[in-house]
Amino acid sequence: MAYVVTEACIKCKYMDCVEVCPVDCFYEGENMLVINPNECIDCGVCEPECPAEAIVPDTEPNLEKWAELNAKFSAEWPNVTVKGETPADADDFKGVPGKYDAHFSPEPGKG
Numbered sequence: 358m359a360y361v362v363t364e365a366c367i368k369c370k371y372m373d374c375v376e377v378c379p380v381d382c383f384y385e386g387e388n389m390l391v392i393n394p395n396e397c398i399d400c401g402v403c404e405p406e407c408p409a410e411a412i413v414p415d416t417e418p419n420l421e422k423w424a425e426l427n428a429k430f431s432a433e434w435p436n437v438t439v440k441g442e443t444p445a446d447a448d449d450f451k452g453v454p455g456k457y458d459a460h461f462s463p464e465p466g467k468g
């Protein structure tokens with residue numbers, strides 16, 4: 358079992374999550390983060406830290422797409438352990454539906 362970053366993270370990237378993860382298993386894309394399911398120790402510390410409520414345990418239903426996306430891109434994107442600068446428009450995208458179709462980027466972040 359692992360925790361999974363979901364759509365709510367796209368274009369938010371507050372990155373409060375990376376500061377608390379004891380095993381540094383967050384990876385950075387251009388406009389969202391993912392968790393490496395093989396490294397996550399399932400401690401749950403990051404879940405309440407995310408202001409966008411984007412992090413959920415993979416035991417919740419209908420998460421197949423997001424579990425796959427976290428596994429795939431955590432192998433391609435750089436590891437991130439320090440909170441970066443929150444995008445100026447992050448709050449404008451908080452809770453907006455349909456962000457995957459409109460804004461998901463497979464490009465890596467800076468790490």
Ligand code: SF4
Nearest residue numbers: 366370371372374407
């Ligand atoms: S705190 Fe939440 S929204 Fe921000 S980067 Fe982490 S998972 Fe994404």
Ligand code: SF4
Nearest residue numbers: 378397398400401403
């Ligand atoms: S559940 Fe724990 S180990 Fe997994 S990503 Fe969150 S803080 Fe890191």
